[in-house]
Amino acid sequence: MPRHDREEVARRAGHATWREAVEATAHLSQQEAGRVLGVSHPTVRAWRAELGLGVAAARPSAEQLKAAFQADAGDARHGSANGYRNLGCRCPACTSAWTDYQRARRTGPA
Ligand SMILES: [Zn+2]
Known part of the structure; x- marks a missing residue:
């Protein structure tokens, strides 16, 4: 205008x-x-x-949220299938949780 x-x-x-x-x-x-x-x-x-009024800070992107999660070893979501599958973390705890989750899906709960 x-x-x-x-x-x-x-x-x-x-x-x-x-x-x-x-x-x-x-x-x-x-x-x-x-x-x-x-x-x-x-x-x-x-x-x-x-x-420059009332402009909210841009929300972090999904990629930024994933990167922040992966960089924060203290985040409680490490060691979960969610951490591995949805958040893309490949730390030992998340990888192990994902392996267990897949195994449980194949064979039923231990
Ligand atoms: Zn992790």
Whole structure:
């Protein structure tokens, strides 16, 4: 949306500038702020991002979570089939748990 349009949007919503409008609605959810300002929530998100407001830190990716798990030997999930299969860990404890899990699947519980 061009700058003059956002200024127009802000004035219609009772704010002097779009920056003021974004700051004044920063405590609302993107949807609520969008309703107040008469724009879509992706627009609110873009405006907030431009001002560095209300932008939550990006959540870690699945790969980052796996890497963090594998690097943390104290994580209680080591020694589980989940650690081996879903989290990709190949430490002795996880590998052993996976072997046991597969064996139990083939032969039934010991
Ligand atoms: Zn492990």
